[in-house]
Amino acid sequence: DVKVTQSSRYLVKRTGEKVFLECVQDMDHENMFWYRQDPGLGLRLIYFSYDVKMKEKGDIPEGYSVSREKKERFSLILESASTNQTSMYLCASNPGTVAGEISYEQYFGPGTRLTVT
């Protein structure tokens, strides 16, 4: 079974702090994603990565950055946390291709509920 883990289930930070959210997948997947989930808005893509050291902006990248130094790890960074970044953060991974065919299946981590006070 694919396992995607996130460093914390719950996190409370103060405004202005630098926050690191870590995501690790154990299945050698090519693609990794960071979403935030807010009531009534579904999941919105923040950043994604198709390869080590590669990153692409999603729909709402402002206020966030990411790092992918190793294939299995994708980090989301809030440079200076603000109260409007209080949310549930979900990491996902995707294998890229399976048996030569493009795979669209996404495997999600359990989520980190971040509160910024």
Added chain:
Amino acid sequence: GIQVEQSPPDLILQEGANSTLRCNFSDSVNNLQWFHQNPWGQLINLFYIPSGTKQNGRLSATTVATERYSLLYISSSQTTDSGVYFCASLRDYGQNFVFGPGTRLSVLP
């Protein structure tokens, strides 16, 4: 870009009842996926269904791409079906999705 809408936003059922969740999308899509998020927050894939009908146990899904909608059917609902159901449409680039706002389902014993 693609817009994804879902209805109803909330649904309360008695255990054993059937239900239909709807997903509309604003433009032609190449494919569509349904997800379930359980009450503890874990999201899992249910169906990847660009067109046609698929069934998995008590759940089935139908996508009519030409009419820009997809339906998720839940039969003989159980309390473990509770949670939020999302549909998501693949963007026209890459392997990531645009998600709808979700339908929150509560199945009462």
